[in-house]
Amino acid sequence: MRYVFLAIIFICILLTACGQQTSKSELLPDENIFSSKYRFNKNINYTVEPLYFPLYHPDSLVKMSNNYIGTCYQDGGKSPKGFDCSGFTFFIHKQFGIYLPNSSALMAQIGIEIDLDQALPGDLIFFKGENKRDKHAGHVGIVVSNPGEPIRFIHSSTSRGIRYDLLDHNAYFQPRFMFVKRIVE
Secondary structure, eight states: OHHHHHHHHHHHHHHHHHHTOOOGGGSOGGGOOOOSOEEOOTTSOOOOOOBOOTTOOHHHHHHHHHTTTTOOBOTTOEETTEEOHHHHHHHHHHTTTEEOOSSHHHHTTSSEEEOGGGOOTTOEEEEEOSOTTOSSEEEEEEEOSOTTSOOEEEEEETTTEEEEEESTTOTTTGGGEEEEEEOBO
16 A cells, blocks of 8 residues: 555656646747757748847857868858858858758848848848849858948858958959848847
């Protein structure tokens, strides 16, 4: 009889303890936690507001990006062996559990557009490709400057690999500048 009584008490304690755990589905909407890896499907047209990732911090993203300065350009590259512009942006964000689309044109379709003077580190900056008359993004970089500073970004250049550039007075990038998008809060 004593063992039955102890077993019943044990089961009650176990049920009570299990009932107090909060599952991911019970989180309140105002907690704004995005708990799983976010993948973008290239077959869906997104209008995505900036997402909140608890482990993401722009300074961490910029510091990680610095580790790849000088890495060579590789068309279609998405690894430290070589990157193209979207591959580099994809790779850096993937380290934080953020899975972006595979091309600059598709990346340009997500997030919210912000004013250039409001750009923050971690925002994506988009440019037209070689043809200045293009209507679609052909190049992407990651903003590393703070508001009030000249816009500085890190990207994969076809001629010099991963490097920093300034937007102001840049004969190549300034006429090709399109917009800045914020994809992560």
